[in-house]
Amino acid sequence: MDQTVIVIAGPTGSGKSALALAFAERHRGTVINADAMQTYDAFPILTAQPTPAERSRVPHALYGVLPLSETLSAARWRALADVEIERCLAAGRAPILCGGSGLYLRTLMQGIATIPDTPTGLREQANAEWMSLGAEAFRARLAEKDPAIVARLKPADRQRHVRAWEVWLATGRPLSAWQAGDEGEPSRWRFATVLLVPERGWLRDRIEKRFDAMLTGGVLAEVRSVFDRAPDPRWPGLKAHGAPELFAHFRGELSLEDARRIGIDHTRQYAKRQMTWFRHQMTPDVVVDPTSDLGLEQTEKLLTKTEA
RNA sequence: GGAGGGGUGGCCGAGCGGUCAAUGGCAGCAGACUGUAAAUCUGCCGACUUCGCGUCUACGAAGGUUCGAAUCCUUCCCCCUCCA
Secondary structure, rough: OOOOEEEEEEEOOOOOHHHHHHHHHHOEEEEOOOOHHHHOOOOOOOOOOOOOOHHHOOOEEEOOOOOOOOOOHHHHHHHHHHHHHHHHHOOOOOOEEOOOOHHHHHHHHOOOOOOOOOOOOOHHHHHHHHHHHHHHHHHHHHHOOOOHHHHHHOOOOOHHHHHHHHHHHHHHHHHHHHHOOOOOOOOOOEEEEEEEOOOOOHHHHHHHHHHHHHHHOOOOHHHHHHHOOOOOOOHHHHOOOOHHHHHHHOOOOOOHHHHHHHHHHHHHHHHHHHHHHHHHHHOOEEOOOOOOOOHHHHHHHHHHHHHH
């Protein structure tokens, strides 16, 4: 039985979903989401999740399955993805991972240090302390417990300092100690990775057009309904590009044109960060330039090569 | 016509005689990345450059004061508010 998992990665708007869908149709596949924001349920349009029409063509998994109030993580996603891949293979379908969250993909393929879950509320507390103590004092306090991690972190990196402190509090063991020598469990599956690397100008144009299409396709109502529920601003799922800007617009702080402009800019900046990640942190089996072609042929060639 | 306020690097916006090529933010470029990752963070960001605390051009325009001005004075050109 073949257990190769196809992975389609690339920056937002590069055409991952289209490739995954086309490939899945031809190979009896299931598309499994590998994008953090797309696994939340609040913004199907804003996060460019596959449409109902697309989902009806081929099975899709892990899209919009998590309530906005929850917090996803690399390890948690890996567990979810493992289950889906398993289920997919058991059903005789080809698992096709599709997404742009590089850390998640790497965690699935190569593993991550095994660290116990931390109680909810700890992070919130640590964040509050970072604010009240100030970066300097917070960092000094962490240095007493975990000097190794402090030496690695940039002084202003709130998020990583908070995580390190949270782990120390929850486990009584330094994060650096948990990480040392533990790369985690490598995956039991074999992966065939396809990386979409589009030309900048082309991508920029697509991102802008996609945002405009969302605007006329109902995002305003979608985001507004979430806005009206006054969600906790700390929920990670609220960070979906466009949501903070549109929220600001609903509050009367930004014109719609400005919200659009800024949302597009942020999406483009994110695409750049993704490209940097993939370029330096991942070695794909095949690189596809989606500017000229969907990449279907190269992906199929890759699969036959992997199976041989 | 009269009274004020203002014109600063791609944009916004500090500076108000020297330590200013000029705080800061945005945008841009490059980069980092082991559990919030559509996150978080770092560097560069006038031109030239052997990339050096080097040279040049710069704070609406033109003059002037001064050892020295983005910062003071004069005139001019724009913009905004208010009174007519």
